[in-house]
Amino acid sequence: MSEHGNYDNIKEANKGIPVGYVVFFAGTIVWLIWYIVSYTPQISGWSQYKVFDKEMKEAQLTEAKAVKENPYKDNGQAIGEGKALFTANCAACHGENLKGGVGPDLLAEKTIYGDSDSQFYESVAKGRANGMPPFDRQLGPDRIWKVVSFIKSLRSHK
């Protein structure tokens, strides 16, 4: 049975490393080097503070612009979309006809926080102290302006 070099017919089955593994392995090293170079402040000048500052500036600009003027004033289509948004998000508290419920009458002659477009925007975006929830995250400027346009359109036809 024991022919020399024959170990019960057990042979080494070395097929080498699959090419895909080698490519992947090399790729992770390249990526790692790129990552270290890109995100080491001493090498690339990258800094999370710079990124943060830049993002804050951009956000403030957008915000300042958004709160200033209503891009959808008297825009029929936007008012239609605003109506649907109102039904979905606001009617439960302010009533289907805006005449109030849990929340105040939005068609009242005198509103609590003013009734200019930007004051309405502020009420909806930031919320108000006595039970008005903020909607800036949920709706964003675009849709808030549409809701405001809808409310304003009903106020002017009163």
Ligand code: HEC
């Ligand atoms: C959970 C109930 C609730 C929901 C939902 C709600 N509101 Fe209000 N809202 C209130 C209450 C309560 C107030 C009064 C807050 C106060 O007096 O400080 C208010 C105040 C307001 C005001 C200011 C009114 C004024 O007299 O100055 C506006 C404008 C307004 N809401 C619009 C909306 C819009 C638009 C939506 C939907 C996107 C909405 N609200 C959703 C409860 C709600």
